[in-house]
Amino acid sequence: MIDTVAVALGARSYAVRVGPGLMARAGAEVAPLLRRPRVAVLTDERVAGLHLPALEAGLAEAGIASAALALPPGEATKGWEGLERAVEWLIAEKVERRDMVVALGGGVIGDLAGFAAAILRRGVRFVQVPTTLLAQVDSSVGGKTGINSPRGKNLIGAFHQPSLVLADVDLLATLPARDFLAGYGEVVKYGLLGDAAFFAWLERHGPALAAGDTGLRQEAVRRSVAMKAAIVARDETEEGERALLNLGHTFAHALEAATGYSDRLLHGEAVAIGCALAFELSARLGLCPQEEPGRVRAHLAAMGMKRDLADIPGELPDARGLLGLMAQDKKVVDGRLRFVLARGIGAAFVAEDVDPAVVERLLAEALAGR
Numbered sequence: 001m002i003d004t005v006a007v008a009l010g011a012r013s014y015a016v017r018v019g020p021g022l023m024a025r026a027g028a029e030v031a032p033l034l035r036r037p038r039v040a041v042l043t044d045e046r047v048a049g050l051h052l053p054a055l056e057a058g059l060a061e062a063g064i065a066s067a068a069l070a071l072p073p074g075e076a077t078k079g080w081e082g083l084e085r086a087v088e089w090l091i092a093e094k095v096e097r098r099d100m101v102v103a104l105g106g107g108v109i110g111d112l113a114g115f116a117a118a119i120l121r122r123g124v125r126f127v128q129v130p131t132t133l134l135a136q137v138d139s140s141v142g143g144k145t146g147i148n149s150p151r152g153k154n155l156i157g158a159f160h161q162p163s164l165v166l167a168d169v170d171l172l173a174t175l176p177a178r179d180f181l182a183g184y185g186e187v188v189k190y191g192l193l194g195d196a197a198f199f200a201w202l203e204r205h206g207p208a209l210a211a212g213d214t215g216l217r218q219e220a221v222r223r224s225v226a227m228k229a230a231i232v233a234r235d236e237t238e239e240g241e242r243a244l245l246n247l248g249h250t251f252a253h254a255l256e257a258a259t260g261y262s263d264r265l266l267h268g269e270a271v272a273i274g275c276a277l278a279f280e281l282s283a284r285l286g287l288c289p290q291e292e293p294g295r296v297r298a299h300l301a302a303m304g305m306k307r308d309l310a311d312i313p314g315e316l317p318d319a320r321g322l323l324g325l326m327a328q329d330k331k332v333v334d335g336r337l338r339f340v341l342a343r344g345i346g347a348a349f350v351a352e353d354v355d356p357a358v359v360e361r362l363l364a365e366a367l368a369g370r
Helices: 026-033 045-061 082-092 106-124 131-140 169-174 176-196 196-211 214-234 241-246 249-258 268-284 291-304 321-328 356-368
Strands: 004-005 014-019 039-042 065-073 101-107 125-128 142-149 154-161 165-167 338-340 346-351
Touching: 004 214, 014 214, 026 045, 026 101, 026 125, 039 045, 039 106, 039 131, 045 065, 045 101, 045 125, 045 169, 065 082, 082 106, 082 142, 101 106, 101 165, 106 131, 106 142, 106 154, 125 131, 125 249, 131 169, 131 176, 131 214, 131 268, 154 196, 154 249, 165 169, 169 214, 169 346, 176 196, 176 241, 176 268, 176 291, 176 338, 176 346, 196 214, 196 291, 214 241, 241 338, 241 346, 249 268, 249 338, 268 291, 268 338, 268 356
Parallel strands: 014 165, 039 065, 039 101, 101 125, 125 165
Antiparallel strands: 004 014, 142 154, 338 346
16 A cells, blocks of 8 residues: 655655555656656666666656666765766757656755756756665755865755655665665654654664564554655744754764764664754753663664764764864854754754754764763
8 A cells, every 4th residue: 555645745745655565666657747758867886776767667658768877876976976977868868848857866966956957048847766775764855956066065056856665665675774774764764753653653662673574664654754745834934943854964964974974874863863862952952851861872782773973983083173163054043053952752843042052062072971
């Protein structure tokens, strides 16, 4: 059975389809959106080897022709060079403004392809076909597209909503365990920021979900997407409530920059560590009960996930250096860092008046534990 979650944005509304077997019926799903039966697919070399033939077959079943460009895998692709390759290829393929780009891959490809579509001919439509748990529950939904700068993550980008998202949960079976758990970091985030009952559900079912239960995986994706879709519908361009989706991300983006956007630390791993730090900071500020950070860390530990700075291999900057990296974050407003803090599990809020000295002290103590 396929679940459908609507992202209600007026004329730019779209459906997120969640369930098994969606790749095989991709042509039937995409065909109603096309003005001519052809699409341009942007993917990466690893995903192309695993899933591109199935996507091409699913499209061909509905008489849709496709051309594909496979970029190198990894976060380093999400920069100026990768963007230039993608855009120039789309132009060479004579992709017109009324055509459709398909993003087949994880968060890197989804962000890059979405941004390429946003700037090509002042805006071409695109479809997200996310192949990772992280992309299915987070980056494929909501229209945030972009690339990284050497000075920070996602600093160059645009809001450009997809026309459709196809989240085929069967594809998650091909993920390495580390990549699956990194994506699970974003799933946990949804429970922590606004749904204590969902977090409790994850505490009960997380291990079976990680072990491969497809039904549990579909439910986790559906609930995560439904929460994000509701928030995006109320605050598309992050003027207010949508900022809650950044729980853990102020810490996470600094840690990713500190590790060079490399395989030393995957995005979802950074988010998990960031969520643990955000709850620790909240407890130190007297905002949430002292036992809440322990509960967060206990669940991450039960899932075999990274949860502390000590879990990051290699050298890291000192506390002041990490704080400096946070100052480059997109969430800085009038020179002040915005943190998503919590009054408890499921009760997050945005704070703009956090004393940097408290954050620096927290980071220093976390680094001392390495």
